Amino acid sequence: MRERLRSIRVLRSLRFLPYSLPYRAWSLIRPIRPHRILFLSDSHLGFTGNFGFLRAEIHRQQPDAEVVGIFKDGLGRRRSLRDLLRLPYLLATSAVVVLDDFYPLVYPLRLRRRTRLVQVWHAAGAFKRVGHSRAGLPGGPTPGSDIHRNYTHATVSSEGIRDDYAEAYGIPRERIRALGVPRSDFFFDEPLVTAARDRVRARLGVPASVRLAVYAPTFRGNGQLTAYADESADWGRVADALGGDWRVAVRRHPFTTRGARPLPAGVIDASADVEMNDLLAAADVLITDYSSAVFEFALLRRPVVFFTPDLDRYAATRSFYRPFEDYAIGPVVRSSEQLAPAISSAQVDSARFDRFLSDFCGALDGRSSERIVREVLLAAPRRSHPRRTDSASARLLRRAGLDLTTARVARVSLTVMSSLMQVLPSRRKVTMLTREHNRPPVDFVLLRDALRRRDPSMQVTIISRMVPGGVLPKVGYAFHILVELYHVATSRVLVVDGYSFVASAARHDDELTIVQMWHALGALKKFGLSILGRPEGRDPRLARAMRMHRNYDIVITSAERCRPAYAEAFGTDAAKVVVAPLPRVDRLRDPIARERARSRFAKLYPELGATPVVLYAPTFRTRRGSGHPVDPVELTRALGGAGYAVITKLHPLVAPPRHAELRTAPGMSTQDLMLVADHFVTDYSSAVFEAAVAGIPSYLLAPDLDDYVQSRDFYLTYPEDLGLPLTQSVAGLVDLLRAGAATPEQVVRLAEAFVETADDDRTGAADRLAELLIEAAGSRGRSRSRRRP
Missing domain, CATH: 3.40.50.12580 (CDP-glycerol glycerophosphotransferase, C-terminal domain)
Incomplete structure (x- = not known):
């Protein structure tokens, strides 16, 4: 009955409605954050395995990327209330979502067009069948199942197994890329492998003179919720038969650790608190059955023994992508009594290892993480037009003659809200607003740091939010403007790096100093008010309705010869244009x-x-x-x-x-x-x-x-x-x-x-601007030529 219910698509959709409905709502009102990368797993806690390597590489290639993770250590585990609430929001606003295992919650979702759902499967190679490759087998997907099918990208360890994973995920082969397995990079770093080997053996109490045999099997059963272990081997007897020159460690599969029987005395339990990579580095011989651990261990070119007492049954109920003989790069034993002799005499067949690694690990070279991050996670999505081209709804408003009316209504609303907020007390605070970026621009970051160096008591707030396209996302942006209004009302200085509706159209207290720190050096092509009515400029009527570039007390430019251009572009008196290069000049030098x-x-x-x-x-x-x-x-x-x-x-x-x-x-x-x-x-x-x-x-x-x-x-x-x-x-x-x-x-x-730079080379551009803002924040009751809206 349960299987029949699972096969009904409507019931599957209803099951995930508490996630899919909020996801759709957030998708309508919030834009995708281009630098947010979300990692999800229901199989492990934290950034372990592939996730740990990818996170480190993301921060190396793009230090300001926002990396978020939501984890639980089992499908049967309850999700915390906090994660229940934030998961739909993060899914809707992340540019990239990364999985490393089966994750049923995402499969019913109709992902946003600009979202990348990336599967970096936790295992190398292609051994036992998974996903849609198990159709018709016990525990396989039901007919019409949507599991795995919405991956936009998937990575594998070799060119020769792309077809296997395309079948497993039910997606076109073109979405599968042989870029490697992130966690495999570890095995190409010899100092790292040596250090891990020494560290783990010391932790397990295995002297350097003693050989370590590690048993790391896969699970039996149909999946995580029904998994159990094969416990037919007597590891105590195996350890005794190997003698004092050997130690035996057992690494249970994560799905089978709960409720497992205690191991015999003298056998090491390495199932917890040791990373799999580190344990493999410490091992001299790997004993496994059908586990993908054989692919990573083969990179070390150390002996492997296969313990497969249930090979016939497993092949019939789970099956493999190749004949089992293609995976057997070491002796295969079917009984516990055969283990000790096989372990003590196991050798490496170089020719067989070479063929095995070529077939299953051809893309593993120590640079998998770098490639996946560069070519998939941080690669820019396809876009046929600039981000700011008008949406269809905006063009419809303009054709109907409603754009000017909308602008005037928005300005009146802004005036009312900003007037109400004038009751808030101001403090020694500098607020910086940008709609050019969704993350703090380098000029703002350098200026903030300079302000904190020169005046630690100064409060500095940076707000970075681009205006989204479409009508509904703009409704969400309208609520964001309230946040901007609050910070501006409680500040002494406001810094903008382009046109800001809040700066130019709202009502402000006379004590507020507004600084226009345009986002470019010099004065080359015309911009702002200088190009109103031109093909690349704004409609003059709309500019008037939006009070474009009004209210500036100070305008920053980088050289004396640029002052007339900036005065014209911002419609202000040349006396308000101050020569002070942007903070980025410090970094460029x-x-x-x-x-x-x-x-x-x-x-x-x-x-x-x-x-x-x-x-x-x-x-x-x-x-x-x-x-x-x-x-x-x-x-x-x-x-x-x-x-x-x-x-x-x-x-x-x-x-x-x-x-x-x-x-x-x-x-x-x-x-x-x-x-x-x-x-x-x-x-x-x-x-x-x-x-x-x-x-x-x-x-x-x-x-x-x-x-x-x-x-x-x-x-x-x-x-x-x-x-x-x-x-x-x-x-x-x-x-x-x-x-x-x-x-x-x-x-x-x-x-x-x-x-133009300061005569004193020790005074950087950021410090010069910081001094200007500190002085502005300290002055009181200056007269304004600014007109109130």
Whole structure:
């Protein structure tokens, strides 16, 4: 009866309704957080096994990634109330969800289009059948079962077993990638293996002169809830027969540890508190049956003995992906009495091991974690348009003439709410708001640190939240604005790095100082109020309704020659524009940051060696369908033929292109790569000023220059005022690079003209801005030319 009920899809859906309904609700009102990675397991607690290796590698490649885990140590265990409440939310808002075993809760869900569900199965190789490969066998899936079928990616240990896992998961072969098994990286690190061997043997009381035999079987039964152990061997007698030169340890399968019989005296119980990798490192001989432990242990090229008293029955009820003989790289024994002789005489057959490892472990080389993180977990998702293109609902509102009405209603609502919050007392607090990122930008982080160094009593709050697309997500964003209003009302200083509805359209206390710290150095292409009504600018009527760029008391720019441009862009008096370079300048000149960035890059691309690196970073086009006039694949091929390695970094609002020939350095920002690259190529991006600060010879590649002047225009004479070599074709760029047309002297002149630094080298850009904000926070009752909404 239970099996028949399980086969009814409606009943299966009802079973998981407490999770699927909140998941759908959160999906409607909250955006996906692009740097949130969620790890889930109902088989173990914590970041162990594959999860531990992946988490460490994620933090190495992208230190600011948000890694979250929800675990319980068995399907039958109850989930805590806290996890019950937060699990649907985290599933709905995570960019990547990682599993390492069967996880029934996710299979009924219709995942969001931008969510990646990644299965990094806890085992290497393909031994006993799992998932849909067990259809028709005892404990196999019911007809029409949806288990495993919604994986967007799955990783395996060898090219030759992709078809096996495609069958097991019921997904196309293209979703299976032979990138390796993260926990296998351990076995390629000889110092780590040696240290683990010594540590575990000391813990188990096994002297170095004594050989250790470890029995690590799989479970019997249909799955985790019905698992039991084969206990036909008398391990006490086996230990006695081996003599004093040997010790025997038993590692029970995690599914069978509860209620297991005590082991005989003299036999070590290694079922708990020892990582499986570490135990295998300590073993001289592995005894197993049908466990995938044989694949990892084979990497150590040590003897294996197979104890299979129930081989015929197991093959009939569970079955294997290959004939059992293909897995038997050591002696096979069927009775307990045969174990001791087989263990003491077991040898390694090199030819058999070589074939076995080639068939089942071909992708294991010590770099599995790095590949999986770089190519799956941190790889940017596919996107055909920039993130900020209008949703269909927003375009419908505009066609109906409702966008201006909506803006005016929103402004009135904001005025009312901000007026109510003026009763809150302000304190010595600096709030920084950005809608350019979903995580704190580097300028805000460096400025926060400088403020805390100079004035530990100063409270600093950073709020990073991009405006989501669509109507319903914007409703959720409206509630987030209340949080921003609260922090602004209780602050003395507000810092923004772009247009902020709260900064410009809300009502503020006279004691609040609002600082516009625009997110770019220099003044190259026109922006803000300078391009209202132009093809790449805003509708002037909407800008007026949203009070675009009003209320600034201080505007930050990086050089004296940029002050008129910033005054025009923000519609303010030039006297309010203060010359103070962005905090990122400190990092671009920091030799320690440079060394760290180069170390991370070398680990990402060790094959590049001394190959000169070209960083290509074009600007962002806001017009729909404008695209990029340079094909990055064509550029990569052309420069590759000339002996250069190209790293392509598009604007953060545009997804990186996906092509086998492209390198995008996932986990590293454009500023990180400024500290690595030998040459910089752009069209109209203000990143050219950052490259100058970093001292990188730079080139301008601008095939659409005439069109761009019409749609956007510049604050300077382009390219003459930059003093950099310009070409309008990829072939021309190759010629310029070969000729060494860009020189260090050019970038020095460019940096001096557009990024003014303090005469005192000991005072960094972040410290100069911190002093300015501390002074602003300490002053009282300044008069305002600001108009109240």
